[in-house]
Amino acid sequence: MSVWQRPLKKLLLVTEQTTHRFRFSSLKGFVSLVLVGAFLSVVLAACTGGNGNNSATENPTASPVAARKPNVELTLVSFAVTKAAHEAIIPKFVEKWKQEQNQTVTFRQSYGGSGSQTRAVIDGLEADIVHLALALDTQKIEKAGLIQPGWEKEVPNNGIVSKSVGAIITRPGNPKGIKSWADLAKGDVRVITADPKTSGIARWNFLALWNSVIKTGGDEAKATEFVTQVYRNVPILTKDAREATDAFAKQGQGDALINYENEVILAQQKGEKLDYVIPDVNISIDNPIAVVDRNVDKHGNREVAEAFVNFLYTPEAQEEFIKLGFRPADEKLAQTKEVADKFPKVQTLGTVQDFGGWTSIDQKFFADGGVFDQIQSKNRR
Template sequence: MMAVIILSLLVVLPGCSSKSADQDGNGTERAIAMKQISASNKDTVTIVIGAYSVVKDALGRILPQFAADWEAKTGKKVVFQESYEASGTQARAIAGGMEADVALLAMEGDVDKLERAKLINSDWKQQDAYQGMVTRSVAVIGTRKGNPLGIRDWTDLTREGVNVLYPNPKTSGGAQWDINAIYGAGLKMAAEQGKDGPPFAKQLLMRVHHNVLSMDKSGRASMAAFEYGVGDAIVTYENEILSRKREGVPYEMVLPKHTILIENPVVVVRKYARKHQVEEAAEALVAYLREPKAQRMFAEAGFRPVNEQVAKETIKAYPVPDGLFHIDDMGGWDEVREKLYSNRGVWYQVLAGIE
């Protein structure tokens, strides 16, 4: 009798595990290998999720609910393999071969990386009524208990002796939202004061950045540093402060007059979902994330809902700042990337100290 040797091939996905891969409080990655299930068996569907770090806690509640609903509907179990990273890092990993079936990222530009890698359809924003988005937020300032330094707006972050935190926009989508918020607020302030917008906005950003102690890899890592006692103020997502306040952490949240509406996308990574034969389940998950049940859980985690029904239910919890603006008010993502983040853009000049 001939012996038959069966070799099991294990594919290692960077940043993933059978549960999740994340960062510790210092922003140091935990490299955890995982076994990738490339196709579902008869009774189990395995969905690989690549997400930005800030959404981890909300998904920790939502995914089990989807799994229960999916099993009740189809009779099949759902297993999730999850990776949480800074959004830019996560997008580059997926584009480079980490085979996520569903991607939740911090900003549209990170989804564009997947499009350029030919992993998704170019019309991904036109495939649903939400233009590809799953949650919203706004950029805010978090302070210590009682707001001891009396911070009320972005300009207060420029004062001498105020130590500020925000993450690195090279790796973090959340950081780009933070930088956009400060720069865009500068444009709005300049218009109100009859001043030239771009120079005024650049000076505001430069003066805030002068007070920044460190730029961590992700929004979650930056928040962890703040929790360890680093800094007097942090520029972050509204949901990061709200979720901690609801847990009893004595932070204060400052909602600036002028701040940006943050929109976070979700997408089925078609190439990988089809390869793994989980496209139906992946599409169902994305649809579920926008249904009232999931949107209420997002809202409880501090995110602003995209679902109109839940947005109306939670309107008192999420006031609209007087000077709220949209990325389109800054010319859209293409213009912002060129103006702020190109090799000679405003952000480069801020880092280089070029007036």
């Protein structure tokens, strides 16, 4: 007998004894009996779950989702360069969910710089799902109490759902002869990149530059000297990757643009002719996804939010990421000929773990007074 059955059996016995004492000939007795019955019904519901799940348990094919409201809304907050991928994937999920659960899902979507999006969520933007440029941003939302610890263990690949590497886009014909990160430090090269204080991709850009020195045998002093020179060649730091692309492509600023490889591929698919380089020494740009626990519990849409996150790891969704230039998070897909032919091989690939993880990286490089601020201070002199 289960724990709740013991007090329930006792309650039934007491109730049976009590009802024998009531006389149905009196109105008072009848009302009392009705009240006892109502109370017993509440107790029974509480003891057996009281949430409508019994039918689903007895009938495994019954859907608790379909039994609820016919429409549900999700708010997806993501970094700017994922917009095209999500716009291709979301309709596939909506159709699948409708077929399986008979429930219509609508999405509210917000795209911008990862750092700016992170602050917006912390400040009250009620995202149900966040797909951000770096795990550091997701960790900030966790520290604000919106995401429960261990989010990265609830889905495959430690929460990483999309990947890329750093690319250098040049002017047509590559007139400056740029072939590697080292060429960005030349005195006659102007470099366009976003601001690491507001953009996740800009932090990856910074790490790609730093990593290129460390992975080729240089020490931190040489890395600092090199990165300082590159940022001396940056005429403007944009808010996010999209603005950096616009400054380079539409406004004609700079000789080279540092960006995600997937942005280059997407631009080519739209008909733009771009010359670009994928340096042999590079950084693995890993983008995590997470359910915002406090908000989904508030909105009552956890089930569909978690289903969407898991859908992003399916081959069907990953193939959409691949089509739009992201390297797959699925290692099986990464080893296929299609992927190998699409993406240039990187000889030396650094990772966040090589530098102690995002908490250490943020404190060392991007916190107030960190390496980036020191570099900017030198360059303003």
